[in-house]
Amino acid sequence: MDSTIIIEKSVIILVVFAITMVMAMYSTLAERKIAAWLQDRIGPNRAGKGGILQPLADGLKLFSKEEFEPDTPNKFLFYVGPAIAMSTALMTSAVIPWGDHFHLFGRDIILQVSDIDNAMLYIFAILSIGVYGIMIGGWASNNKFSLMGAVRAGSQMVSYEIAMGLSIIALLMMTGTLSLREISLQQEGLHWNVFYQPLSFLIFLICSFAETNRTPFDLAECESELIGGYHTEYSSMKMGFYLFAEYASMFISSTILAVLFFGGYNYPGISWAVENWGVNIANIIGIAILFAKICFFIFFYMWVRWTIPRFRYDQLMHLGWRILIPLSILNIMITGIVILRHELLAFLGF
Amino acid sequence: MSIETISLSGRKMQVSNKEMSFLERLYLVAIVKGLIITLKHLFSRKVTIQYPEQVRTRSTVYRGQHMLKRDEQGRENCTACGLCALSCPAEAITMKAAERKPNEKHLYREEKYAEIYEINMLRCIFCGLCEEACPKDAIYLTTSKVLVPSSYEREDFIFGKDKLVMPLEMAIKNTQLKNAN
DSSP: OOOOHHHHHHHHHHHHHHHHHHHHHHHHHHHHHHHHHTOOOOOOOOOTTTGGGHHHHHHHHHHHHHHOOOSSOOOOHHHHHHHHHHHHHHHGGGGGSSSSSETTTEEEEESSSOTTTHHHHHHHHHHOOOOOOOOHHHHHHOOOHHHHHHHHHHHHHHHHHHHHHHHHHHHHHHHHOOHHHHHHHHHHHOOOHHHHHHHHHHHHHHHHHTTTOOTTTTGGGHHHHHHGGGHHHOEEEHHHHHHHHHHHHHHHHHHHHHHHHOTTTTTHHHOOOOOOOHHHHHHHHHHHHHHHHHHHHHHHHHHHHSOOOOOOOOHHIIIIIIHHHHHHHHHHHHHHHTTHHHHHHHHTTO | OOTTOOOSSSOOOOOOOOOOOHHHHHOOOOHHHHHHHHHHHHHHHHOOOOOTTTOOOOOOOOOOOOOOOOOOOOOOOOOOOHHHHOOTOHHHHHHHHOOGGGGTTTTTEEEEEEEEEETTTTTTTOOOHHHOOTTHHHTEEEEOOOOOOSSOOOGGGGGHHHHBBOHHHHHHHHHHHHOOO
């Protein structure tokens, strides 16, 4: 292996990490701004021009807060909780294709940290680990509210992972690959998967709300019942890590939604742009398009948050187990029938 | 017309318990409707008033801070009759009367004046009854936009004559305006 590939990948990793952090940081500002706008208010606008420095001020505040630790027998787990939440939120970005490729210095640079062929399985594995961050943190807090929040989060995320996985199976049957790069390439132009698999998209969207613990599924931290749920006992930057992880995973799940269903970096006329303007310019536009899609989904998350109230816990479980899972199994069956329609017709003798 | 169907306000609605249709039970239509409503609010006019820079427009009969007036010659009107203190529902006003010395004729209009005149701004409810009660046109609630300034000490909220009496410059200006008209 030559050393250039190490440099190339390191640069991509650094850039992706920085972008994820900045996006998560400014998601906090966007959340507050959009919340304000949807409620006919203005929102934070004192720190910097139009409140642009508000995330820095918030971060500084969290850093300077007193670090409080509950009298817990598991100090180690208490520290590990937010670390797991944060690192799992960041790890998923490794397999996202941010663009097709650049042609620089006489070589093709693939705009992806690692193009593993089972990227979808990797994402699901990381998402499953994400539960541990919340579970361990809530359990090590030695607080009944935290424990209840953690238990809620655990059962909710495990339940919705099933429906999420099943909804993706229908998509994978169609694409025939687990690699996100392959899936992106297949959706070239306007062949976006959302037009072929709308039901799968709807189920995946609802489940990703539940997986990121966003309203209407934020029962793990509902303020009115559990004070703060799993992060009740956390203070200072450990608290900040949990909040930050939530926004980072929101960014990542918006990216996954955009890549899986909305064509990723594809836009109508990308092949024409590659021919006429060159690979680099076409892909810069592609990256911009991908980020526009991601920003729309982040906005959608926030928009839904300030529209729909929180579910009751039994309603949440009812929706997950008795509606979404059967629906996604039905979707798999329909997809299978459509894929095998010629064989089926031949078998029936038409 | 039976008593059940009469609606005086015109807003009476019949409660129905009918079964929801399949489309209604999906809730997706209702969610989309809700999203559209919140989206409309995204573009609607914001109601926030940016306080220190912007100030809410006040009513023409707005009652602000009190002022003890002076007449055209700059003499204090107040005679310490105590009617304002008597009328005050919050019992915020106290005063101590004193007799005018012969060499103080340019300071006080009548033979008696208020040596001490204090309003407790923590008690005052700005009702304006003191202004109504005053027989000498001495106390007024101005339209001043400056509210009582904040402070850490309770004593700072008891306003004495130093804060309440109309400044001399203002009295001079008022007289000049009056003479000009």
